[in-house]
Structure formats: structure tokens, C-alpha cells
Amino acid sequence: MSLPPSLPEPATPLDAACEGPVPGLASLQREREPGRDLWAGIESRMAAPLRVPQRHREPSLWPYALAASIAAALITGVLLRLPNAPATTGTLTASAAAPASPEGWASTVVAQRSKPYDNREGEGLDSGAPRSLRLLRSDSLDNAPALVAQRAESPDSGLMKTTYSAGGHQGAHAQQAILRANLKLATQAEREVRRALKSDPDSQSLKRLLVSAQQQRELITTLLIHDPG
Amino acid sequence: MTLVETPEVQTPAALRRPAVDEARAAAQKAENADVLAASRGDARAFERLYRAHVGKVYGLCWRLCDGDAAKADQAAQDAFVRAWEKLASFRGESAFGTWLHRLTVNVVLGEHRLLKRWTTFEDAETAGAPEPSHHPTAHLGDRMDVERALTRLPKGARAVLVLHDLEGWQHDEIAAATGIAVGTSKAQLHRARKLMKEWLS
Numbered sequence: 001m002s003l004p005p006s007l008p009e010p011a012t013p014l015d016a017a018c019e020g021p022v023p024g025l026a027s028l029q030r031e032r033e034p035g036r037d038l039w040a041g042i043e044s045r046m047a048a049p050l051r052v053p054q055r056h057r058e059p060s061l062w063p064y065a066l067a068a069s070i071a072a073a074l075i076t077g078v079l080l081r082l083p084n085a086p087a088t089t090g091t092l093t094a095s096a097a098a099p100a101s102p103e104g105w106a107s108t109v110v111a112q113r114s115k116p117y118d119n120r121e122g123e124g125l126d127s128g129a130p131r132s133l134r135l136l137r138s139d140s141l142d143n144a145p146a147l148v149a150q151r152a153e154s155p156d157s158g159l160m161k162t163t164y165s166a167g168g169h170q171g172a173h174a175q176q177a178i179l180r181a182n183l184k185l186a187t188q189a190e191r192e193v194r195r196a197l198k199s200d201p202d203s204q205s206l207k208r209l210l211v212s213a214q215q216q217r218e219l220i221t222t223l224l225i226h227d228p229g
Numbered sequence: 230m231t232l233v234e235t236p237e238v239q240t241p242a243a244l245r246r247p248a249v250d251e252a253r254a255a256a257q258k259a260e261n262a263d264v265l266a267a268s269r270g271d272a273r274a275f276e277r278l279y280r281a282h283v284g285k286v287y288g289l290c291w292r293l294c295d296g297d298a299a300k301a302d303q304a305a306q307d308a309f310v311r312a313w314e315k316l317a318s319f320r321g322e323s324a325f326g327t328w329l330h331r332l333t334v335n336v337v338l339g340e341h342r343l344l345k346r347w348t349t350f351e352d353a354e355t356a357g358a359p360e361p362s363h364h365p366t367a368h369l370g371d372r373m374d375v376e377r378a379l380t381r382l383p384k385g386a387r388a389v390l391v392l393h394d395l396e397g398w399q400h401d402e403i404a405a406a407t408g409i410a411v412g413t414s415k416a417q418l419h420r421a422r423k424l425m426k427e428w429l430s
Contacts, residue, residue, distance in 0.1 A: 021394045021422065022375065022378075022390075022394065022422055022425040022426055022429065023426075023429070024374075024375040024429070025375055025379075025390075025394050025395065025425070026394065026395070028375055028376065028379075028395065029288070030285055030288050030289070030395060030396075031284030031285050031287075031288050032284060032287050032288035032291050033283070033284055033287065034283065034287045034298075034301070034302055034305060035298055035302070036302070038279075038283065038287075038302060038305055038306050038309070039276060039279055039280075041306050042279065042306050042309045042310055042313075043272065043276070045306070045310045046272060046275070046310060046313050185409065185410040185413070186410060186412070188409065188410060188413055189409075189410035189411070189412030189413040189416065190412070192412070192413045192416035192417060192420075193412060193413075193415075193416040195416070195420070196416045196417075196419050196420040196423075199420065199423065200419070200420075200423055203419070205419075206416070206419060209412055209415055209416065212412065213410075213412045216412070
């Protein structure tokens with residue numbers, strides 16, 4: 001977080017269209033004294049014991065449970081190992097415009113790289129096509145992850161990198177869940193921009209923001225269609 | 230009549246600045262000592278921190294809680310109690326005030342679920358944007374002041390406007406704290422500014 005508020009934010013097209021902050025808003029007094037002294041209530045709650053979970057000091061079975069789990073995992077791994085389907089570990093960038101946790105700035109999710117993209121290693125950000133063309137190509141389904149990655153690199157994209165590395169069915173489900181959650185966010189963003197445009201139809205920055213939101217939604221939709229899980 | 234300048238006026242600003250810096254550094258040092266003591270369980274030190282920061286914390290809670298004093302009281306108390314519980318995790322990477330501000334926003338937006346049901350501008354327009362009945366100056370005069378216009382905004386838009394324009398947060402930070410997309414935050418801010426300017430003109 002960047003406090004105090006005097007720190008400048010990188011200029012975005014939207015800022016220009018908003019024509020700056022509301023006059024008089026910055027001069028509002030940020031401090032406000034409560035009507036009563038809150039300290040007594042705070043102090044009484046501070047005195048209460050913290051809700052720390054108590055550890056039971058009973059004879060612990062944890063070592064045995066741990067050993068049994070490791071043994072089970074090893075046996076399962078040996079039995080289920082398939083020679084032609086190694087779990088591919090890699091990183092993929094998905095849109096995660098808002099982490100679920102308020103205290104977190106990015107989500108880490110486990111998922112498996114989809115097969116159609118396996119032979120696309122190295123493509124994407126360094127692709128030779130012009131950026132605008134790559135963004136607007138409708139037939140570039142195979143480049144969808146790269147496009148999302150590219151959009152994520154854009155400072156005003158609203159996308160954040162989500163890195164995941166693991167394999168298996170659960171990973172694919174997690175990937176689908178992330179994509180669906182982000183599709184919902186992108187759709188909501190597009191809806192909000194459209195509402196803002198209704199009242200300010202001449203705003204060029206809102207139009208650009210709408211295009212950006214539409215592209216994000218289309219890319220996520222493309223990913224969902226291309227890799228339905 | 231001849232005005233005689235006082236020695237204080239004649240003092241160059243450059244000479245006064247070190248004294249101000251020294252006072253600020255001393256205050257910061259005292260606050261750091263209080264933070265350290267409070268993290269070790271010193272309630273008196275934490276009370277001093279409370280006295281120093283309650284104004285800003287309460288002001289933030291008051292605006293995010295729709296100007297409702299009772300809710301703001303509760304939110305501010307919750308924030309300080311949470312700060313007391315979490316103080317051991319404060320590593321001093323930012324100023325204590327910055328850390329406390331972020332924690333307050335998380336408490337208000339996270340626990341009180343003000344933004345769980347995102348209030349859209351469309352809702353406000355169709356509902357005629359009624360002014361909050363509890364606002365003491367809601368019917369005074371035709372031209373709204375900034376504070377009244379702020380309380381008239383829908384909750385979501387007000388939160389974005391307060392966090393961005395008053396508290397200095399950036400859109401990605403607002404999105405992370407509230408669970409909306411960055412584009413939504415930008416659109417809310419745009420519309421909030423436009424509405425405010427219309428109301429205040």
C-alpha cells in the first residue's frame with residue numbers, strides 16, 4: 001500500500017478522462033474524533049484471552065499417522081505411475097484480478113498445463129507478431145495462454161499473474177475454477193464500464209477500458225472453451 | 230506605522246527545517262519504541278499508539294461505514310483490537326500508521342462485508358439515490374457540500390473513491406481488498422467522480 005496519499009500513481013488513460021479528483025475532496029479532513037473515548041472498550045477486549053487454540057498434550061499418534069501417509073503415498077505413486085503421462089509441471093498465467101484473501105496480492109493455485117499448449121513453450125510474449133494483431137487475432141486459440149500472459153503484463157490490464165505448478169485432475173479443476181471466477185470478475189467489470197459509459201458516452205478512456213474488459217472476457221472465455229476441463 | 234519583523238520571521242526556512250526534522254525523527258523514534266513495547270504486551274504503550282492514530286482510523290471507518298457513528302465506533306474498536314492481536318506480526322517494513330490503515334480497511338471491508346453485495350450505480354439511479362436519513366445535514370440547503378455528496382454515493386463507489394482519492398490506494402490494491410476487478414474499480418471511480426462533480430456544481 002502506498003500511504004501517504006501524496007505518492008503519485010502511474011497515469012492511466014482513465015485518469016485523464018476523469019479530469020482529476022473531485023474539487024474539495026482532497027481538502028476533506030481525514031481525521032475525525034469519535035464521539036466517545038473508545039479506549040475503555042478496546043482495553044477490555046485486549047484483556048480477554050486471545051483465542052489461541054489449545055494443544056492437547058495427550059499421547060500423540062502423529063508420528064504413526066505421518067509414517068502411514070508417506071507409505072501410502074509411495075505405494076500409490078508406484079502403482080499409478082503411467083509411463084506415457086508424466087505429470088507436467090509448468091507455469092501458466094491466468095487472470096486473477098482480485099485475490100480472495102484481502103491480505104493477499106496474488107493467488108497461488110495448483111493446476112496442470114493443458115496438453116494443447118505443451119508444444120507452445122517459448123511462444124507468447126516474444127512472438128514476432130505485432131501486439132495489436134496478436135491481441136485481435138480471432139483464430140489464435142492456441143495462443144490463448146500467451147495472450148493472457150501478455151495482457152497480464154499490461155499495466156492497465158487488471159490481470160495478475162497466477163502461477164501454479166502441479167499435476168493431476170484436481171489441478172485441472174482448480175484451473176477451471178480460477179478461470180470461471182475471473183470470467184465473473186471480467187464480466188462484472190465490463191458491465192460496470194458499460195454503465196459508466198451510459199452516463200458519459202463520449203469518454204474515450206472509458207471506451208478504451210471497455211475494449212480492454214471485453215478482450216479480457218473473450219480471452220478467458222476462449223481458454224474455457226479450449227480447455228473445458 | 231512601521232512594522233517590525235520578529236526574529237522568527239527573519240529566520241531562514243532552511244535553518245528551521247532541521248529542527249522540524251529532528252522533532253519528527255524523535256516522534257518516530259518514540260512511536261517505534263511504543264510499537265516494540267506494545268508487541269511485547271505493554272498495554273500503556275498501545276494506548277499511546279491508539280491516542281496517536283485514533284483520529285485517522287476513526288475517520289476512515291466513519292467514511293467507509295456510511296457516516297454511521299455507531300458502526301464506525303465498532304469498526305474502529307475492532308481495528309485496534311485486531312492490531313493488538315496482530316502486532317507481533319508487524320515487521321516494520323512500512324510505517325506503523327500505514328500498516329494500521331491497511332488493517333483497518335481489511336477489518337471494515339472484510340468483516341463488516343460492506344461490499345459483499347456490490348451496490349451499483351444503476352441501483353442508485355433507479356432508487357433515486359436517497360440521501361441517508363441519519364446524516365445530520367441532509368436537508369440543509371440546495372447545494373451539497375463534499376461530505377454530504379460523499380455519503381450520497383452508493384457504498385461501493387464511495388469506498389473506491391475514498392480509498393483512491395483520499396487514502397491514496399491504487400486500483401490493484403482496491404481490487405485486492407474488495408474482491409472486484411481492476412476495471413470495475415476504475416469504472417466505479419470514474420462514475421463516482423462524475424456524480425460528485427455534478428452534485429457539487
